Amino acid sequence: MLIDNHGRKINYLRLAVTDRCNLRCFYCMPEDGLNWLARTELMTYEEMLRSCAVLVKMGIEKIRITGGEPFVRKDIMQLLTSLSNLDGLKELTLTTNGVLTVPYIGELKKLGVKSVNLSLDTLDANRFFAITRRDEFANVMDTLDGLLKHDIEVKINTVVMDGKNIDDIIPLVELTKNTPVSVRFIEEMPFNGDGHNYSGLQWDYVHILEKIRSRFPDIEKLIDSPNSTSYNYHIPGHRGSIGIIAAYSRTFCGTCNRIRITPQGQLKNCLYDDGVLNIRDIIRSGANDDQLQDQLLNAFSHRVKDGWEAEHNRFLKTGVHESMATIGG
Ligand code: SAM
Ligand code: SF4
Numbered sequence: 001m002l003i004d005n006h007g008r009k010i011n012y013l014r015l016a017v018t019d020r021c022n023l024r025c026f027y028c029m030p031e032d033g034l035n036w037l038a039r040t041e042l043m044t045y046e047e048m049l050r051s052c053a054v055l056v057k058m059g060i061e062k063i064r065i066t067g068g069e070p071f072v073r074k075d076i077m078q079l080l081t082s083l084s085n086l087d088g089l090k091e092l093t094l095t096t097n098g099v100l101t102v103p104y105i106g107e108l109k110k111l112g113v114k115s116v117n118l119s120l121d122t123l124d125a126n127r128f129f130a131i132t133r134r135d136e137f138a139n140v141m142d143t144l145d146g147l148l149k150h151d152i153e154v155k156i157n158t159v160v161m162d163g164k165n166i167d168d169i170i171p172l173v174e175l176t177k178n179t180p181v182s183v184r185f186i187e188e189m190p191f192n193g194d195g196h197n198y199s200g201l202q203w204d205y206v207h208i209l210e211k212i213r214s215r216f217p218d219i220e221k222l223i224d225s226p227n228s229t230s231y232n233y234h235i236p237g238h239r240g241s242i243g244i245i246a247a248y249s250r251t252f253c254g255t256c257n258r259i260r261i262t263p264q265g266q267l268k269n270c271l272y273d274d275g276v277l278n279i280r281d282i283i284r285s286g287a288n289d290d291q292l293q294d295q296l297l298n299a300f301s302h303r304v305k306d307g308w309e310a311e312h313n314r315f316l317k318t319g320v321h322e323s324m325a326t327i328g329g
Contacts, residue, residue, distance in 0.1 A: 002059035004269075004303040011061040012227070012258040015048060016328030017076065018068040019263050022099050024133040025121070027159050029193040029323045031133055037326075043265045043280045045079045051261065051279050053086055054289050058296065060259075062091040064117075066328035068263065071100040077107055084111040095119065095157070095329055098143035099136045105146045115153035118144060121161070122168040123175065131164055148179070155182045155243070157329070162188075162202035169208065170215050176240030184230050184243035189271075193323030205231065205246040212242065227257040247271075253306030262326055267296070269303040271327060272310035276302070 002010040019037050021029065043051070052063060063083060070076050084092050094108075095117040108116070120140055121131050128137040147154045158165070158172055172183045185208045190198040212233075213219055222232040222241065229252045230243030246252065253270075260268040265280025277299045282292055304310045 002300060005301045006303060006305060008255065008303075009059075009257055010259055010300060011059055012064070013052065013055055013060045013062070014064045014066055014258060014260045014328050015052065016066050016068065016261065016263050016326065017048065017070050017079065018042065018073040019323070019326045020072045021067065021069040021097070021325055022072055022134065023069070023097050023136065025097075025119075025131060025159075026133065026164075026196055027131075027161060027188055027192050027324075029325055034193050034323055034325065037264055041264045043261075043263065045075075045082070047265065047280055047283050048079060048261075049082050050283065050289075051265075051292070052083060052089075054292050055296070056086050056088045058293060061089065062093070063089060064328075065092075065094040067095075068325045068328075069097050069099065070094055071096060071104065077104060080108070080111055080113075084113075093117070096143070097132075097136075098140035099134075100139075101143040102139070102146050105143070105150050105152070109150045109152060113152065115155065116147055117155045117157050118147065119157045119159075120144070121158050122165045123171050124168065127165060127168065131161070144181075148181070153182075155184055157184055157186055159186050159188050160203040160208055166203070166211070169211050173212055173216065173235065173242060176235065176238045176242060179240055181240045182232075182243055183240065184245055186245040187248040189248050189324070191322050191324040191327060193325070194321050201248045204249050205244045205251070208244050209233075227255050228252070250307040253308075256306075259300075260328055262328070264326075267299055268327070269299060270307055270310040272307040273304060273313065274322070 004010055019034060024031055024033065065080065092113055093115050097119050122128050125137040129135050144154060176183055187201055187204055192198060216235045218236055220234050220236065222234050224232050230245045233242040261279060265278050266275030267277040267279055269276050277295060282295055
């Protein structure tokens with residue numbers, strides 16, 4: 001079992017496989033995209049698989065593939081297939097924008113993927129275009145349909161943005177009436193690759209809940225699982241549920257069980273740090289698995305206490321200009 005220097009169990013890895021994306025969500029990246037990483041900067045699938053194998057041996061039980069958009073990277077199913085065969089891995093899952101996902105749903109099911117996070121900020125096609133700068137709403141809805149038809153659990157991720165999709169909060173809650181999905185409202189964070197000026201958090205988890213409660217006064221609190229990043233709720237009579245993720249307020253750091261690896265192999269101990277170790281470089285320097293493991297253990301024994309500490313350390317150095325597409329959410 002992996003335990004960090006604050007006594008927290010680490011058992012969850014989020015692996016971002018690419019920084020590239022076929023959408024341009026304005027809260028994530030600028031309209032023109034990012035300065036995409038060169039191919040040689042990206043970890044290869046072999047390097048990713050080896051890192052994951054070492055980490056699973058050390059105690060990682062769950063891996064989430066994310067990005068950028070995972071399905072934009074060529075032959076992504078190859079990596080997912082190899083990961084699904086890792087001894088000791090209990091859960092393999094992914095986060096996708098749903099644009100290219102439909103043709104892979106059957107294969108995902110066969111690999112044992114039980115749950116997928118689908119990003120969807122609105123149920124209105126015009127607003128979808130305004131937010132993502134791409135006309136792909138119908139494809140995302142097809143993905144939602146396809147996942148449900150294959151009995152894959154769906155969590156919808158909705159970033160709550162002042163002036164953009166506040167009118168979508170209630171319709172998205174209403175979606176849970178007849179659809180067995182969990183809709184999770186996420187506080188907007190500053191990781192937009194400087195695509196727009198982050199003017200501070202307008203809609204925190206308290207306000208989001210107030211907005212939902214004003215329309216659904218009988219909303220009930222559910223019991224949250226021990227490492228949950230979301231406060232979870234249920235509306236009586238609805239098939240699905242609601243989650244609220246205090247991603248900016250950072251109320252969940254005390255039980256943080258997750259680490260991240262960026263597409264270029266940076267290990268992040270915290271969403272808000274700027275990387276503590278480059279796994280790709282360690283592998284490319286010729287290190288064996290034991291040497292890699294030693295360096296990882298050292299990094300896990302120096303984890304920051306919370307996202308505020310990480311952000312403070314980082315601001316002293318560079319400030320936050322990163323896009324969520326190079327972090328993976
Ligand atoms: N492209 C995939 C997708 O959108 O689902 C996976 C990567 S995306 C970076 C992962 C998650 O991060 C998405 O659910 C997205 O909504 C969320 N995200 C991106 N930028 C964010 C921001 N500035 N604040 C909060 N969440 C953000
Ligand atoms: Fe792409 Fe996901 Fe970022 Fe939107 S949130 S631009 S879909 S990586």
